[in-house]
Amino acid sequence: MFRALLKTMRPRQWTKNVFLFAALIFDQKLFHLTAALHTAFGFVLFCLISSVVYILNDLIDIEADRQHPEKRKRPLPSGELSVTVAIPATVLLTLVTLLLSYYLAPAFAAVILAYFILMLAYSVWLKHIPILDVLVIAAGFVLRVHAGVTLIHVARFSPWMYVVMTLLALYLGFGKRRAELALLAAGAGSHRRVLDGYTIPLLDQFITIVSGTTIVAYSLYTFFAPNLPANHAMMLTIPFVLYSIFRYLYLIQVKHSGGAPEEILLSDRPLQIAILLWGLAVLAVFYAS
DSSP states (O other): OHHHHHHHTOGGGGGGGGGGGHHHHHTTOTTOHHHHHHHHHHHHHHHHHHHHHHHHHHHHTHHHHTTSTTGGGSHHHHTSSOHHHHHHHHHHHHHHHHHHHHHHOHHHHHHHHHHHHHHHHHHHTGGGSTTHHHHHHHHHHHHHHHHHHHTSOOSSOOTHHHHHHHHHHHHHHHHHHHHHHHHHGGGHHHHOGGGGGOOHHHHHHHHHHHHHHHHHHHHHHHHHOTTSOTTOGGGGGHHHHHHHHHHHHHHHHTSOOOSSHHHHHHHOHHHHHHHHHHHHHHHHHHHOO
C-alpha cells in the first residue's frame, strides 16, 4: 500500500520543481551554503505539496481515469490504492507540509498555500475550461520560481525570468494538450472534457505563437537583464534554448509524444544533452566570468 501511495505521489513529476533553484542560480548564490540548504529544503516541501495535488486529482478523476487507456493503470483507478488510505494520507501530508513551510519562511508558506489552492481549483473546475487550463498550469510554474525567490535574499534576480518561465510553461502545456488530443482521437472528450474545446490546428497555432515568443523573450533577457555580465556572454546560451524548443516540437509532431513532458525530459537523450549544455553554459557565464 505504501508503494502504491508513493506511485500516486508521482516522484517523476518532481522534476518540475527544479525551477525553485532558478533564483539561487541566477542570483549567483549557488555556493552560499545557507541559501542552498534553504532552497533544497523548499524543493522537498514543494515536491510534497505537488504530490498532495496529484493524489487529490486522482481522487477527483477516479472514474474518468478508469476509462483512459493509460491512466486506468494508476493505483487509485486500478484499486491498488484504497480511497480510505489516500484521503487520510492527503490530509496528513498537507498539514505537515504547510507547517514546515511556515517554519522555513512565512513568505514561502504563502506561496505554497497559493499553489495548493490554485491547483485544487484546477483539479475541480479550471482544468475543464479551454485555454484557462493551460494558463493555470503556467501560473503553477511561475509560483515555483517565485517560491525560490522567497527562500533567499535576492539581489540580482531578473523579473525577465518570470516572463520566460510563463511562456515556456504555456509552450509545454499546449504541447501536452496536442499530444493528448492526437493520442485519444475521437474519444478525447470522454477522457478529458477540456479537449473538446481544442483542435489540433488550433493548438498548432498556439504552439507556434508561444514558442516564437519564448525565443524572443529569452533572447531579450540575455541582452537586457540588469544582473547579467556586461559582455553579454549570456547570449551564447541561446542556441541551446533554440534546440530544446525545436526538439520538443519535433517529438510532438513527428514522434507523437509529449503527453507527459516530464517523461520526455527523463528519457530523450538529445534533449537531456541540450539542457545539460545550457546549464553548464549558464554556470560558466555567472560563476566563471
